[in-house]
Amino acid sequence: MPRAMHIVLQKYEALKQAFKADALSERTTDSIAETFLESRTYIQTFGMLPLTYDGTGKNYFSFQNEQTGKISRAVNRDLFLGFNDTTAEMFLENVKRRQITNQSAEEITKACYTIAICFCCSIDMLKDNDQKTPGTFFEYLMGHLIGVQLGVLPSKQLDVLNLDMRATLPTDFILNIGENRPKFHVPVKTSTRERVVQVWAHQRVLDGVYGTGRFLGLLSCLSETKVNHQTHVVTEICLPDQWRVYQLFIAQMKRVYYLDIPQKYDRLNNVFPRMYIKPFGEFFFEAATLSN
């Protein structure tokens, strides 16, 4: 490994290898833990700049390089565990012991949020406009956790076999929990923005090729925050009316999990078509009954 590579990126490269070798292994959990600890140590060296939330009831800050003024993405103060808090370390221990539900859904959500946001903010500070590395790390994190909970390896493509045509469809994570049970279709996104329609479109293809109900769609996201670098105002970019149209006319997603639920999507829990938008920690408590 080149000497010049930052320790956070070194740990990330090791995680990439571990995930590819065996997405469910203890080595993968350890790699996530090491990447998290290094990124938390790194991000701690920066200042914390309070942001103005464009709404009420949420508090955000950015990490800031006080020399250059460069700031990270927004961090939700109420979900971010402090630098000395050990909830996230305990969570990763529980992952290794396959005892995730020893912690509450709220603790799990905060632990996952802190693990994800420390890495994403580190990349924001280390690189310029790199969305791919945070996105891939978040895929490994979620793929590992969901795979461990369901006890099956996540895969990323599906054969479409159909009379005389054959095609391979690249997908987000697919988890096959065995015969006579529905399978899971798990798109993982740090944020969705206008590209989100592809999530419902892929669900539609799965419904069409394999039969409706065969795959349960679990969209899994980090947050929808966007920081204005001039005004330091943080906004949640949401398209709730479009989600309702997609849910009615393209396909049905079974759940949408967020680590930091946007307020406008939280409200979709209360209108028709009913959509279930939940903190990610709740997944671990309902995973066994989602297919009922």
Added chain:
Amino acid sequence: MPRAMHIVLQKYEALKQAFKADALSERTTDSIAETFLESRTYIQTFGMLPLTYDGTGKNYFSFQNEQTGKISRAVNRDLFLGFNDTTAEMFLENVKRRQITNQSAEEITKACYTIAICFCCSIDMLKDNDQKTPGTFFEYLMGHLIGVQLGVLPSKQLDVLNLDMRATLPTDFILNIGENRPKFHVPVKTSTRERVVQVWAHQRVLDGVYGTGRFLGLLSCLSETKVNHQTHVVTEICLPDQWRVYQLFIAQMKRVYYLDIPQKYDRLNNVFPRMYIKPFGEFFFEAATLSN
């Protein structure tokens, strides 16, 4: 207008105003003509670097700044009208006189290709990594031409009215040619890449909300070429098997028009599900009968 703005960008800004004021006006045609002529004059100042096509039967070059080495996107030598050829000017005159079909489909395709590619290459040379300006220009060009041919203004959003819910769906161009006739749904893209699934997803929403067959989908594209800036090899990025899956399981697009048809998509004319992939010039000869 700031003095520092390049003449090509000045003409583009004027086109933007003209299109917004009246997308079908003579002023819009004139603005397209002026933008085209200025961009052709500008791009003529660069050298032409032959590219290696990753396949057979097509020839491409890039414009090149011989001082800096910077190159433009790929230009199809067989579709690009020479700098002294007046086919494109005649085409724009025919657009104003509403006599587009005075030229052959092949001449129209070459004229539109040359108008589009001169502007896109100019922006490639004037700016760094600006995909938005070429994309918006191409939308104006196609929106104007398709609108003129069908005799109706293109619009960009639709109300979704549905019992007790109401939402506005942002769409690509919609052309409403009147009662008791199908309407047209026209997504316009300089290239599609992996985002293309949204085209079928939007068609699916239209089919669901308004009834299948109510909107005819006409995907309209420039090309799918990608140049490797190191090796100067040009490749066509195509996902034909995925298009077939979308066409079978999400919705049906009535036509796909290209100015520069990728070879892998051209072959979709001959396999099941049959998709009609045509040079854009043919649109003007079949527009009146598409809804039959």
